[in-house]
Amino acid sequence: MADGNDFDEFYRSTRHRVVTVLYALGGNLPDAQDAAQEAYARAWQRWSRVGGYADPEAWVRTVGHRIQINRWRKVRNGLTAYRRHGPQPAVEPPSENTLALVTALRRLPAEQREAIVLHHLVDLPVTAVATQLGVSANTVKTRLARGRRALAQLVGDVLPEESVNA
Structure with a gap:
């Protein structure tokens, strides 16, 4: 698989499985769809290389899962910072x-x-x-x-x- 038509066929034949796996891993369908979309965009940008892999779908699943994990880390780190520092102090109304x-x-x-x-x-x-x-x-x-x-x-x-x- 190396050209744009190959990618289109790859996407059509794998998108449902990838989203399903990411949904099962993360438990949130909109997040799974977003992560899959981002993973497919990255695959498309590197299709000359990714298309030559033995299992490009595995590459997309892995990238999608890593995207989900990174989002979770950002949320977790934000919550940790919030707990550590507390809410922002109230802003005084303008004079x-x-x-x-x-x-x-x-x-x-x-x-x-x-x-x-x-x-x-x-x-x-x-x-x-x-x-x-x-x-x-x-x-x-x-x-x-x-x-x-x-x-x-x-x-x-x-x-x-x-x-x-x-």
């Missing part, structure tokens, strides 16, 4: 100022918002912002200036009264 800033940023034109976020929140220099956005540095400076003016007005409109007076 009123953060919500006001996000609300104001959403109201800016996209170009100004991108420039402000990249320059002030990501802390990129103007030249790096220009490179990332594919515009000149002067264009970024203009967007920053216009965006800051608009943002100052918008933040004043959305901040709670006590935050403005504080």
Whole structure:
């Protein structure tokens, strides 16, 4: 067996047995189907070699079973890590100022918002912002200036009264 037609015939004649064996080994049909699919994809990629084996079906079964075992290990290791470290600490809700800033940023034109976020929140220099956005540095400076003016007005409109007076 060495060409694509041979692989098609091999697949049609063996897929049911391979999935059945993997299902019996793992006890989960969707996992067995996924592992078989991945094993057949790997066999197809190496068909010039695998097709010459005395029992290519055994190769696919072995690869499929190893794929299942690796998935089980990942799940087990994830559970072990979870037990060791516990759940992630709860994240505090955003402050009123953060919500006001996000609300104001959403109201800016996209170009100004991108420039402000990249320059002030990501802390990129103007030249790096220009490179990332594919515009000149002067264009970024203009967007920053216009965006800051608009943002100052918008933040004043959305901040709670006590935050403005504080």
